[in-house]
């Protein structure tokens with residue numbers, strides 16, 4: 001094996017960073033009332049974490065195929081089913097630029113594919129964020145008008161990214 005870090009090391013870094021960045025972003029945007037968007041439900045671990053910590057704002061989940069833990073499955077009226085390449089533009093008509101926090105964890109195991117996808121969805125995500133809102137992502141994003149925010153303590157560089165409008 002040539003890499004200094006094992007897959008287990010990388011996975012742990014990603015999980016620890018995801019939690020640190022989500023906790024930071026939830027606290028930072030706590031006074032905002034706009035909706036929160038979870039892009040990619042997966043097992044529902046990050047959704048479950050967000051639901052435990054977010055009290056004052058609705059959380060909407062974007063997912064193409066729900067396969068989450070029963071504890072971590074959003075109600076139908078907070079689930080936006082379909083491919084985000086279609087549901088994000090459609091949601092702009094409905095929500096406008098109101099999201100206080102957007103979390104995206106849409107990637108799989110292929111870094112090149114994840115990067116290409118991040119480039120494609122960045123311009124679809126950017127207009128949904130309210131002024132002052134934060135976007136947390138497991139992949140580097142390619143925004144025109146959002147600024148990258150330094151990571152909070154506990155997060156590992158390159159494993160999670162935070163952007164502010």
Ligand SMILES: C[S@@+](CC[C@H](N)C(=O)[O-])C[C@H]1O[C@@H](n2cnc3c(N)ncnc32)[C@H](O)[C@@H]1O
Nearest residue numbers: 040041042043044045046063064083084105106
């Ligand atoms: C890595 S998982 C998310 C894991 C989640 N953060 C957790 O803690 O359990 C990625 C999810 O994104 C979803 N996804 C990937 N590409 C998508 C797309 N184009 N549209 C909608 N959902 C997508 C997948 O179906 C998968 O459920």
